[in-house]
Amino acid sequence: xxxPGPDHPITITANPKRVRVSVGGVVIADTTHALTLKEASxxxxxxxxxxxxxxxxxxxTERTTHCPYKGDANYFSINANGKSIENSIxxxxxxxxxxxxxxxxLAFYPxxxxxxxxx
Numbered sequence: 001x002x003x004p005g006p007d008h009p010i011t012i013t014a015n016p017k018r019v020r021v022s023v024g025g026v027v028i029a030d031t032t033h034a035l036t037l038k039e040a041s042x043x044x045x046x047x048x049x050x051x052x053x054x055x056x057x058x059x060x061t062e063r064t065t066h067c068p069y070k071g072d073a074n075y076f077s078i079n080a081n082g083k084s085i086e087n088s089i090x091x092x093x094x095x096x097x098x099x100x101x102x103x104x105x106l107a108f109y110p111x112x113x114x115x116x117x118x119x
Contacts (some may be wrong), residue, residue: 001096003066010039010069012047016057017117021053021090021108023037026080028113029053035101039069041071046115050091050093064085070102078113088112 012035019034020027031052037045042067063075076089091106092099108115 001071003022003039003098004039004069008040008069010037010099012099013118015046017050017119020116020118021046021048021113023078023085023112024081024083024117026057027054028042028078028108029106035105037102037107043110045107046117047102047107050104050106053106058089059084061087065090067092069096070099076106085112 002008008030015034015036018032021115022031029048029052031048033052035047037047057078057080058076059079062074062076065073069074070092071094072089073092075079075087076091078088088109092102095103
């Protein structure tokens with residue numbers, strides 16, 4: 001486990017905007033409670049609370065990955081419009097203590113879904 005610091009900063013802030021995630025016109029998540037995670041030089045990621053996602057469209061996969069700063073990630077595929085978008089969502093169900101805020105949240109690959117931020 002590594003802690004964020006000057007060499008690898010990570011910040012988590014509440015996003016004041018409404019965030020909507022969709023695939024082919026089907027809304028997967030819609031929230032006013034997203035968290036914006038900024039990690040080092042990577043693009044910012046929106047983490048959406050699970051309760052604001054349509055979990056009936058999601059299917060857990062076997063994929064897992066490890067981040068030395070956040071912990072072990074689990075993945076979901078999206079099933080919408082008769083298509084399956086494999087491993088398009090990741091989540092840290094038991095993140096390391098420094099990242100506890102993102103527990104219970106979902107993050108989406110922006111090349112697999114449409115993520116809109118609205119005022």
